[in-house]
Amino acid sequence: MDTDVTEPDRPRRDPADDEDEGSPFGPVGVVGAGAMGAGIAQVAATAGHAVTLVDAAAGAAAAAVERIGASLSRLVEKGRLSADDATAVRRRITPAEALDELPHCGLVIEAVPEDLDLKRRIFAELADLQPPTTVLATNTSSIDIDDIAHEVTDPERVLGLHFFNPPPVMKLVEVVHGERTARAFVEHAAALMAAWGKTPVRCSSTPGFIVNRVARPFYGEAQRIVESGIADAATVDWILREKGGFPMGPLELTDFIGQDVNLAVGTSVWEQTGRDERYAPTAFQRSLVEAGRLGRKSGRGVYTYAADGSVDDSVDGSEPDVELAERLVGGPVATDPLARTLAMLVNEAVDLVARGEASADDVDTAMRLGTRYPKGPIEWGREIGFDVVARQVAELDDAYPGGRYRPSPALTDGSLR
Structure with a gap:
């Protein structure tokens, strides 16, 4: 893989500014602030990551962060999470409205509607903005991984992380590889999902993956x-x-x-x-x-x-x-x-x-x-x-x-x- 990183015209935030002191994890980006994207952001933040939640619709990411905060508060009320932990998780999540506001991430997960052209545009832009070591994942439930990676110059880092709804509750994640996905990225993603408390299963990008x-x-x-x-x-x-x-x-x-x-x-x-x-x-x-x-x-x-x-x-x-x-x-x-x-x-x-x-x-x-x-x-x-x-x-x-x-x-x- 090419190891040169082209910096975008807009300055990036320093990931260290977002990450909790002492966190062993790198930043995570989530693109799409709907129910799935917000749920995935909550899961990643609960696991210790600094998370940037991006949605192009004005105010959508900020509104999603508020919903996540309300969800965390309910967990506190039920005795499933301490108030301090809920505050820490909420503080790890930052809303944004453009992909170039993402810091350099270890993982970016796309969770936008099932529109192939939209996903291709997002992944092409992410590939230009993120270092070549960043795993680029889609939460698609039905679209072929290689089709999504069509415009990406290094498609070996593109894979599927198919969460099930609601992500904070459901344990399963399908780790889906395309024909061009590198095995090392698949294994890394599966290990990361296990570290998040999920149960990863591996499959190739067959129609519907396993479950569907x-x-x-x-x-x-x-x-x-x-x-x-x-x-x-x-x-x-x-x-x-x-x-x-x-x-x-x-x-x-x-x-x-x-x-x-x-x-x-x-x-x-x-x-x-x-x-x-x-x-x-x-x-x-x-x-x-x-x-x-x-x-x-x-x-x-x-x-x-x-x-x-x-x-x-x-x-x-x-x-x-x-x-x-x-x-x-x-x-x-x-x-x-x-x-x-x-x-x-x-x-x-x-x-x-x-x-x-x-x-x-x-x-x-x-x-x-x-x-x-x-x-x-x-x-x-x-x-x-x-x-x-x-x-x-x-x-x-x-x-x-x-x-x-x-x-x-x-x-x-x-x-x-």
Whole structure:
């Protein structure tokens, strides 16, 4: 790497002016002062870094710092943080409105909206402003790392640090490398996330990374089961919760996330995989979004919601048919919501590992922490039996030909036993 650093026209602040005396950490920059950016800034400051939070919108970064202060105060009220520590964390965060106000940082994390052109412009500017030893990270959940690094002259230092919302609470961080990312930067970033108290998992820049890729069948199978009339939404959700141990059913979860948000992520994975039938969005979800039934935030999605956000039990279809559920579970895989969902989750996870995009352990860790699944899909596959899963997926492929249910060869090649 080139070790020369070109100084910008505007003078920089001395990082020592921002850093707490005795801090073993270098400064961190966070670009984007929305919920994710502010949360990441709080995490970094809590870990001891001097943090500069940048947002081009006038006053946005300063307002975010005030929100962080309020969040810290709530932690103090709950006894989770001392008042002195909260004050110290708050003082470590400085708002700014331009990238050239950043000091020389050990790490800069971009957390702006999912707009490739915007991200490219930011990374090109950061590459000119920051030393070549600075790790340049994106919090993207769906955009290819190499595409973001397209205008960067030294793309080996560009990687993904995909935090989960809310960053101060969620332990998982996907450390994502592009084809041109240097291994040393990946290892450094993963070690830093561990020092921040997070659990890093490594993966390549595959569409959806680990969590958003492997989770697609959890939503898609439920939508197809309801769409085909096998069972209603409440019954499917009941089966996945009560029989599968998932904290939320897939249909209530998409209402919680937002049908539009979930559809956008699924569509992005579908597009990035060349419109692979395995990830095709359902007409069921498209119709919800087109009708403005976005879930809790709009008052109606799969379910109808009362003013307090709870499901309105007076609306037909909000109660599960437990008798039907008991008949379906343990029956043919095509009509068993639990077996069908688990088979497809295992199939997807096995495929990802077989392609070398992440390790089996990292896949299981990511799905447990990122989605709160009771077990990782590889662990589930070993428990069910990969040969059993292979037969189940083959049955689904026979029942619904077209490519969605093609079994992964890795289910039967013995590589994951």
